[in-house]
Amino acid sequence: MQAKPNIILISADSLRANHLGCYGYTLPTSPNIDAFAGQGALFEKVFAPGIPTQPSHTTIFTGQHPVTHGVVAHGGKAKLGRGTPFLSEILLENGYTTCAVDTLFRERIWFGRGWEYIIDPSLHHLFYASVTQEELNDRAIHWMKTVPKGPFFMFIHYWDVHYPYTPPDRMRGLFYKGGNPTDPDNHELDEWWDHPVGAMARDTWLRTANGLITDPNYVTALYDREVRYLDEGIAALSDALDKQGLAENTMVVLLADHGESMTDHRIFYDHYGLHDCVVRVPTIIRWPGGNVKPGTRFAPFRQLSDIAPTLLEAAGSELPEDLDGKSFLPQLVGREEPSGYDQVVGLESTWQSKYYLRNSRYKFILARYPDLLGNPDRELFDLEADPGEDHNIAADQPQLAADMERELEAWIAAKMEAAGRTEDPVTKEGPVAVEIWEQHRA
Amino acid sequence: MQQEPQKHALAEAAIPEPPAKPEGPGGAPDAANEPEQVLRPEDEALVVERLRELGYIE
Numbered sequence: 001m002q003a004k005p006n007i008i009l010i011s012a013d014s015l016r017a018n019h020l021g022c023y024g025y026t027l028p029t030s031p032n033i034d035a036f037a038g039q040g041a042l043f044e045k046v047f048a049p050g051i052p053t054q055p056s057h058t059t060i061f062t063g064q065h066p067v068t069h070g071v072v073a074h075g076g077k078a079k080l081g082r083g084t085p086f087l088s089e090i091l092l093e094n095g096y097t098t099c100a101v102d103t104l105f106r107e108r109i110w111f112g113r114g115w116e117y118i119i120d121p122s123l124h125h126l127f128y129a130s131v132t133q134e135e136l137n138d139r140a141i142h143w144m145k146t147v148p149k150g151p152f153f154m155f156i157h158y159w160d161v162h163y164p165y166t167p168p169d170r171m172r173g174l175f176y177k178g179g180n181p182t183d184p185d186n187h188e189l190d191e192w193w194d195h196p197v198g199a200m201a202r203d204t205w206l207r208t209a210n211g212l213i214t215d216p217n218y219v220t221a222l223y224d225r226e227v228r229y230l231d232e233g234i235a236a237l238s239d240a241l242d243k244q245g246l247a248e249n250t251m252v253v254l255l256a257d258h259g260e261s262m263t264d265h266r267i268f269y270d271h272y273g274l275h276d277c278v279v280r281v282p283t284i285i286r287w288p289g290g291n292v293k294p295g296t297r298f299a300p301f302r303q304l305s306d307i308a309p310t311l312l313e314a315a316g317s318e319l320p321e322d323l324d325g326k327s328f329l330p331q332l333v334g335r336e337e338p339s340g341y342d343q344v345v346g347l348e349s350t351w352q353s354k355y356y357l358r359n360s361r362y363k364f365i366l367a368r369y370p371d372l373l374g375n376p377d378r379e380l381f382d383l384e385a386d387p388g389e390d391h392n393i394a395a396d397q398p399q400l401a402a403d404m405e406r407e408l409e410a411w412i413a414a415k416m417e418a419a420g421r422t423e424d425p426v427t428k429e430g431p432v433a434v435e436i437w438e439q440h441r442a
Numbered sequence: 443m444q445q446e447p448q449k450h451a452l453a454e455a456a457i458p459e460p461p462a463k464p465e466g467p468g469g470a471p472d473a474a475n476e477p478e479q480v481l482r483p484e485d486e487a488l489v490v491e492r493l494r495e496l497g498y499i500e
Contacts, residue, residue, distance in 0.1 A: 075497035107500055126486040128499075164489060166481050173473030182477055200492040204485040208477030222479075436497040 004095065004151040005290060006250040007311055010237075011060070011155070012230055013053060013129070014162040014271055016259035017282040019227055027175050029227040032235035033284070036254065040286030041296040041332055047358065048258050048279050048304050049324075049346045052271045054108055056257035056304060061087045061111070063308030063323035066347055067415040071108075072425045073349040073432040080110040085320040087308045088114030091153045094317045099147070101140045102157040103128040115155075119143065122159075129159040130166075133233025141240040151315070156237070160230045161260070163197075163269055164205030167225035174225050181218035182211035189214055192268035195372075196437050201269070219269055220262050251287035251314055253307065265389070266373055272351035274365050275389045279346050279356065283307075290314065291333045300340025301360070302328060324415075345411050349429040357408040363389065364404035368427045372434060378405065 017023040020030040022037040023044070048056050050066035058064075058071040062084050070078045092098045092114045103122045105112035112118060119139045122131035140156050160167075180186075192198030206213040213219060234254065241247040259278045261267040271278050281304065285292060305325030312319055313329040330336040343359040353368040361384055367377040380394040380401045394401040412424060493499045 075499075126483065127490050127493075130481070130486060164481060166479055169478070172476045172478075176476065178475075180475070196492065196496060200489060203492075204488050205479070205481050207485070208479055210477035213477065218476075433496050433498070436495070440495050 002151055002249065004315055005287065006148075006151055006246060007091070007096075007153045007315065008237075008241075008250060008252045009060075009153070009155045009307075009311070010158065010234070010252065010254045011057065012158045012161055012254065012256050012282075014258065014260045015227065015230070015256035015282060016262075016277055017256070017280050018277070019224060019260075020282055022284070023282060027224055029175070029224045030231045032231045032238070033254070036234060036238060036252075036286060037284045037295075039288070039294050040252075040284055041292050041298060043283040043285075043298045043302055045299060045340070046255070046281050046283040046302045046304065046306075047344045047346060048281050049344070051258040051274075051278060051346070051348045052350060053257050054104075055348075057104060057111065058108075059305050060255075060257065060307050063087070063305050063312075063320075063325040065303075065305055065324040065345070065415060067412060067421070067425060068322075068324055068419045070419075070421070070425050072347055073429045075436070076349065076429045076432045078425065078429065080108075084110075085308075085322065086110070086113045087311060088153060088155065090114070090312060090317055090320070091315055092116060094315060095151065096315065097148045097150065097152045098154075099140075099143055099152065100155045100157075101136050101143075102155055103131070103159075104157065117143065117147065129162045130164075131159055133158050133160050133230055133236075137233055137236050137240075140237065144240065144246065145244060153311075153315075158230055158233065160233070161223065161226045163201065165219065165222035165226050165269070166205055167222060167229050171225040171228065174221065174228065176218055176221040179215055179217065181213050181215045182208060183214055184211060186214040188216050188263075189219070189268065191266065195268070195270075197270055198268055216263050216268075223260065223262065223269070247288060249289040251285065251290055251311070253283070253285050253311070255283045255304070255307065256281040257304075270351075272348055274346060274348060274352075274354055274356040274363075276363075276383070276387075279358075285332060287314075287332075293334060298328075298331065298338050298340075300338050301342070301344055302340050303344055303346075345408065345415075347426050349426045349431060350433045351431060352434075353426050353429070353431045355408055355412065355426065357404050357411070358383075362400065362404065364394075364401060364408060366405060366408055368424070369431055371431075380404065 019025050022034040052074050054074045055066045066072045088098045099117040100115045101119045121135040122128035258271045267273045309325045309327040310329050313327040347355045352371045355366050357364045363381045365379040378394045379392045381389040
């Protein structure tokens with residue numbers, strides 16, 4: 001067996017943790033992912049320090065918090081500094097053959113760093129997120145069979161769960177309890193049509209020969225079917241590893257860049273808002289040859305910034321000094337007891353410009369600019385009493401809110417100072433998508 | 443590119459078979475009443491146009 005493990009990093013864009021059986025979902029969306037988790041380790045509380053896709057993947061590949069690397073918005077003005085460490089580049093330098101089966105480099109050039117091979121079947125589609133797991137797997141499996149002569153690092157970025165939700169027709173009926181999906185008297189989604197992404201859905205993928213889909217339960221069922229479709233793809237990839245005799249010495253990491261809001265908090269089928277449905281992400285690692293105990297569940301808080309250092313340590317690479325994340329490899333392979341963070345900080349600056357500070361009991365959300373939904377600039381949630389984050393208690397517990405705000409601001413200031421920043425990157429970017437939308441409307 | 447579901451080792455090892463016929467969580471098959479969803483090329487082009495307007499894609 002080669003000394004260094006192969007590493008496959010799978011990002012399932014927009015995959016919400018609690019829509020998987022292994023994270024407590026009651027519908028059978030993920031039988032194969034659940035089985036995959038049973039063969040490896042599942043991390044129950046991993047949080048995205050930055051959302052959505054571009055900030056989060058930048059954190060995954062750099063091991064840095066967005067305040068450090070500066071990419072806080074999707075479609076924002078900030079560019080990743082050339083000197084920032086990048087996972088694929090480091091692994092390439094350390095003898096790995098690297099391959100991205102991905103689209104991200106088309107949007108932001110730094111996602112092309114460090115790949116000897118880039119495969120992009122989404123070029124066959126008008127919209128890159130229309131690429132299917134089958135198309136990606138076809139190429140990824142062929143590459144694994146034919147190209148690497150030694151350890152390889154492959155990144156596969158699945159888009160099935162990202163909107164538009166258009167699952168295979170053979171899944172019709174699955175997860176929908178009945179009713180009339182196109183009832184013209186159902187107005188539960190009307191508020192969404194005022195949002196540009198909602199208007200886009202209304203004008204495209206929600207239109208059917210029977211009329212406009214108006215039932216949110218049906219849209220959620222479409223999402224869940226996409227999860228089930230993705231689940232089949234994970235099984236196919238796992239099968240291919242087994243058949244090639246690669247499973248034992250391949251570390252497979254399945255995670256998401258962010259989750260998805262269904263109708264939660266008046267955010268419809270999208271990934272903004274700093275609630276747990278969006279910032280808590282699934283993370284599962286299988287590595288039989290690495291002594292990862294099957295069926296292990298890790299409860300401590302971790303962050304997506306921990307992924308790069310963990311993979312680098314698994315590959316035997318030296319860790320750059322300027323990472324924010326911490327490797328959890330010793331815990332993963334049973335050399336140390338599970339541990340994590342007491343609290344985590346994250347941000348967004350695309351549809352909203354906000355930070356969150358979350359500990360095991362409370363979450364405090366602070367807005368740098370007023371949001372489109374008219375929410376207060378300061379929100380406090382008791383996650384023990386209110387896990388859905390439906391009741392803002394900032395006015396009821398002003399001292400706690402003030403303490404958490406002070407702690408959050410101090411954290412941001414310290415992180416900015418360490419990164420050599422003089423301006424808060426979220427304040428600087430603002431809500432990028434809102435600004436562009438308003439300019440367009442004007 | 444979408445294919446019929448295939449049996450995989452993961453599924454055979456640890457989980458029950460997927461339902462042979464899709465059915466709702468309440469157990470009542472409802473597929474016949476569902477609209478057929480077709481994302482036409484012009485719809486996909488419109489998605490791209492709208493997301494480009496928002497700066498989501500280049």
